[in-house]
Amino acid sequence: MTKIFYSSTLYGSMSLAAAIDGGLFGAHDERWVLLVSNNTNAPEIVDTFFADSPAFATLSRRFDDVVYWNDVIAPLHPSGWIPPANEIPLLTRLITEHLQISDTITELVVESIAVAPARTLGVLFRDCPITVYSDGLMTYGPTRDEVAMEIGGRAGRILYLDLVAGIAPLLLREYDAQPVVIPDSNFLKVISELPAPEIGDCFGAPVIVGQYLSPLGILSAAEENGLHARMLKALVAAGHRRVVFTPHPSAGDIHARPLQATARELGVDLQVTSHGLPVETWFQAAHPELVVSCFSTALFTGSRYFDVTAATMGAEVVLERLTPYENSNRIPATLTDAVIPGLAENGDLVPPPTRDVAQLTEAVAFCMQPQRNDDLFAVAAAFIAEHGTSRYFKNRRLTSVGLISAGTLRARLKHRARRRAIGYAVRARAMVRRWRVAAEAAYEARSAARRS
């Protein structure tokens, strides 16, 4: 008997380890194989693959074998390969043989079920139940791509870290998958077993957690560096003289160097971490006063598990820019905006207005994927009736899903056009007034000169 697990991030492997320790996969009385996959654009040139890190070494002890999936299918790209339907029996036979599995596969455990390589594994190992585990805040959102019956119909459980109080994942709800919480205590224990980073004299210093939003087209490279600079300035305005920056593993120097320059201008000390360990180990070792990010999951792990105050900056712009509306980052950005206090330019923390987060998530989820979640129409309508449509919704999408009528949309667009026209008129009048004042003054000056 064999269980097959799949992971493509350190965070995912940590969640998986915590779920195992929490007994969610029963006793280890069968063979457990972990497939790790590097899904970056050019995996061949990644020199910081998570499965080569010392942190992963402490996690992987839970498995009998760890197999690098990229090697199995080389030179194909894990995100680009789905086996052709008529070759599946052949490929299943050869790959199970390659993995030295000669008996029954009892369970397939994956994250990101809708896309390859998880989908590829679902297609190859077709006779076992599937357990999906959460790879972050996206799990709270609806299923992005249609999941075939052959895969979705086997997905019995969604394992997730309880990052946002009061809500459960919506992923695969169209297949009635059961959300199951990974116990907090097990997650904390997993982190406590990881190697501890060298924190130097940074105990308590606030942490900026970088993401890598420019390759996703959400922010330009300049805007992303600008956002980090604004975060740093706000922390300095709040009186901090020493700040820690944790760049996204794939961004490294690209983000660190410009922020170092800003820190020098501001005359503050910026420590850039490069320990290759998850940021949660830093939270545990350094107890930062504050963690700031745009909408990183670290805001939630920090505040939920390590008592670190979390603050967001820039999530509002992300909400505005994300396109199409069903972009998977919408739920993480929405949750951040709705739950995490905002960091103002002067360093103040601005708590978000209290809203029913479960209702908000379901309303946004309905607008993102109305076909798969048509039973959420009433929730969405009720939320909008109570809170209005600003911030989290787009008029065009609300119209196409039937939450506002085309008439209302027209009225709104007309209203917006009218306000814009009034704005032009006001500015034009002011400009004319300034010209007139200037012209009169010039006339006065000329006549005064003539008189003298």
Added chain:
Amino acid sequence: MSAEPVLSVIVPVRNVARYLPDMLTSLALNAEPGFEYVVIDDGSDDSTPKVIADYAQRMALTTIRNEIPVGLASARNVGLDAARGRYLTFLDGDDWIGPGYLRQLVDSIDGLGCDFVRVDHIQVSERDRVTHRAPEARRNVVLEPRSGIVPASRRTMVDYPYAWAGIYRREIRDIIRFDDGLHTAEDRPWIWRLHQQTQSYAVASIAGVFYRRLVANSLTQIADDRQLHFIDAFTLVLTQVATEPDLQPKAIRQTFAVLAHQIQTSARFSHAQRKVMRHRAQVMLASLPPKALVAALPPDNRRELIRPLLPREARRLDAA
């Protein structure tokens, strides 16, 4: 000067700031004490020099800068002049290589002991990858380089002219120089010389170059006078085989295939450029034996594209 390097990797680059970090990162991952990397910045006017300077702080790079661009062929020659290695290979700045690729190349040529080894590669577009095989079925055995040119009727090693798909002994350095000033098809006369003038070669199933398909702004997609250099390139090829009746049919066929392709896609050229192209093609073909020209005509509709460019004698033969 330090000990002789085992391998020199010659990487000419021009305006590839966006892709160059991938290539340099992959070179860093391939680095060994005996490997020498020679990067020639051929007059880039984007941030390529900055990328090179950044990486040069972290890895051993021999860097050369041409203030005025001289073109890919001459830039590779600049690299050849600077290279000190026992073996030589080329790479392009917008591709990347897999881990261990350079070591595989060296081990292969070391084991086979021939003048050069040609290899396969992987073409990448987004997440799609296709392995392209060098057109020679016999692998890992030492072959006669001229046997890789013929027959004329099949796709052969001279139809796979990528300079970066191989490794070369320093002794053949003069043979693997490029024709200075050629701005397109510079690899055509080069691959013919390689197979005509060397003594031994082999083909190995090593696929380590990840070649980006359809990188915008690559020279092959730009229509300017430099595109007409393909005629100069094939004039050189035809001259090189002028006294080799067994190779000439293949050279003429290849010339026709490329010429037909250029005519089919000539909408990108101006009227004046098309006129120059026709005239120069006629001049190129005028000195060739009419019988050989007619025998090499493609059997399909491309025949009609080529026919008007043939000398009168050949047209009469074809009609008969």
